Amino acid sequence: MLLRSSLLAGLGLALIATPALAQAVKPPVSAQQLAARCSTLETQFAQALAKAGNAPGTAQAQQDGSRGQAYCTSGRPSDGAVWLRRAIRDLGETPLD
DSSP, rough: OOOHHHHHHHHHHHHHHHHHHHSSOOOOOOOOHHHHHHHHHHHHHHHHHHHHHTTTTTOOOOOHHHHHHHHHOOOHHHHHHHHHHHHHTTTTOOOOO
């Protein structure tokens, strides 16, 4: 009897949790969306870099941004977006995407 109650409770919990988990999972991002994200971040990075001038952290941001741009153009846009976001934050800005 205890086993049956435990199984029913577990099944009920699984049925309740499934829709919540399905909403938490994001759909896959297309290659076009990734390329557009790279383009947006590259533009924002260039603008932030121009605005920063010779401020502290600019050299590190330049390295991170260059790495991000290289990844974006070499077919690794997810990695490129990570590095571009880091570079934008290094310059004191908040990434737009």
